[in-house]
Amino acid sequence: xxxxxxxxxxxxxxxxxxxxxxxxxxxxxxxxxxxxxxxxxxxxxxxxxxxxxxxxxxxxxxxxxxxxxxxxxxxxxxxxxxxxxxxxxxxxxxxxxxxxxxxxxxxxxxxxxxxxxxxxxxxxxxxxxxxxxxxxxxxxxxxxxxxxxxxxxxxxxxxxxxxxxxxxxxxxxxxxxxxxxxxxxxxxxxxxx
Amino acid sequence: xxxxxxxxxxxxxxxxxxxxxxxxxxxxxxxxxxxxxxxxxxxxxxxxxxxxxxxxxxxxxxxxxxxxxxxxxxxxxxxxxxxxxxxxxxxxxxxxxxxxxxxxxxxxxxxxxxxxxxxxxxxxxxxxxxxxxxxxxxxxxxxxxxxxxxxxxxxxxxxxxxxxxxxxxxxxxxxxxxxxxxxxxxxxxxxxx
Numbered sequence: 001x002x003x004x005x006x007x008x009x010x011x012x013x014x015x016x017x018x019x020x021x022x023x024x025x026x027x028x029x030x031x032x033x034x035x036x037x038x039x040x041x042x043x044x045x046x047x048x049x050x051x052x053x054x055x056x057x058x059x060x061x062x063x064x065x066x067x068x069x070x071x072x073x074x075x076x077x078x079x080x081x082x083x084x085x086x087x088x089x090x091x092x093x094x095x096x097x098x099x100x101x102x103x104x105x106x107x108x109x110x111x112x113x114x115x116x117x118x119x120x121x122x123x124x125x126x127x128x129x130x131x132x133x134x135x136x137x138x139x140x141x142x143x144x145x146x147x148x149x150x151x152x153x154x155x156x157x158x159x160x161x162x163x164x165x166x167x168x169x170x171x172x173x174x175x176x177x178x179x180x181x182x183x184x185x186x187x188x189x190x191x192x193x
Numbered sequence: 194x195x196x197x198x199x200x201x202x203x204x205x206x207x208x209x210x211x212x213x214x215x216x217x218x219x220x221x222x223x224x225x226x227x228x229x230x231x232x233x234x235x236x237x238x239x240x241x242x243x244x245x246x247x248x249x250x251x252x253x254x255x256x257x258x259x260x261x262x263x264x265x266x267x268x269x270x271x272x273x274x275x276x277x278x279x280x281x282x283x284x285x286x287x288x289x290x291x292x293x294x295x296x297x298x299x300x301x302x303x304x305x306x307x308x309x310x311x312x313x314x315x316x317x318x319x320x321x322x323x324x325x326x327x328x329x330x331x332x333x334x335x336x337x338x339x340x341x342x343x344x345x346x347x348x349x350x351x352x353x354x355x356x357x358x359x360x361x362x363x364x365x366x367x368x369x370x371x372x373x374x375x376x377x378x379x380x381x382x383x384x385x386x
């Protein structure tokens with residue numbers, strides 16, 4: 001696998017914005033069962049090794065996981081404040097669950113769990129998200145095992161199909177659209193911002 | 194009209210993050226003609242007077258305007274980095290165009306145009322967004338009239354129906370869901386984050 005051509009401006013943006021912890025936060029849009037859009041902040045957890053797939057995590061009990069089960073397509077919008085760049089990346093979403101033992105991604109799910117902070121792992125032991133607020137005590141559970149993921153922990157992958165890259169600092173602004181040709185090779189064209 | 198109950202935490206977040214210009218940037222998700230989600234950064238332009246409607250602007254030539262024409266529903270995700278708060282606001286989208294002379298919002302469209310910076314107004318005189326990049330000279334047009342909006346300029350309003358407010362700093366995090374009862378009055382309930 002070769003790195004997609006958009007990986008290089010994205011790596012540069014990540015590097016130049018590295019002083020801002022929230023530069024790894026981005027917004028993931030999906031479609032609800034009702035056909036309406038949903039949108040929430042997620043944290044970028046790096047690329048899956050030897051692929052162009054972006055890694056995120058989620059809880060199987062979340063609405064997001066339900067939506068992705070029904071319609072596994074998403075578009076992320078990633079704005080980098082320091083360099084004033086925006087990446088819109090659309091593609092297929094792949095949810096890797098506890099029961100996906102035969103999935104080629106199952107080992108990656110465990111590795112991502114092991115790389116999380118203890119605080120991040122603990123959130124998966126909290127009461128079910130979106131339900132009436134539980135007593136404070138319900139959030140005080142012991143730390144989950146650091147090696148084996150809790151059953152509700154999911155790895156979420158985004159396999160990009162198109163990338164829309166906008167540099168607000170240009171004069172005029174620069175905008176590039178990336179896509180794939182019939183052979184799966186990435187191409188790019190410059191368009192008006 | 195009374196201010197919706199979620200206006201108060203949102204006003205507080207805006208105030209506490211006011212040192213960051215990009216705290217007024219947020220991500221708007223819509224649904225494409227294909228049924229797939231779309232997501233992009235937009236700039237919050239304040240509330241329409243005496244309403245709970247959020248104001249944005251867009252170009253009638255943009256994909257966003259096409260999508261909203263087909264399916265006028267959106268969800269914004271607004272993350273405030275300094276206070277670590279997230280507002281997800283879903284609701285109806287209202288596009289106010291040049292030819293909407295009978296719309297109750299037509300005057301607001303002109304007012305928003307007049308409040309824009311000259312640089313922001315000039316972008317509406319640029320070549321059509323998304324088309325093959327035009328020569329640099331095509332972006333050097335004279336400044337548009339500061340009083341009367343260009344025909345392709347649209348006011349975009351979001352009429353909120355639900356608000357999902359998450360405070361990441363809580364112990365545990367606090368999450369509140371706002372909705373409206375049968376009489377249109379806003380209510381709130383606390384849920385697990």
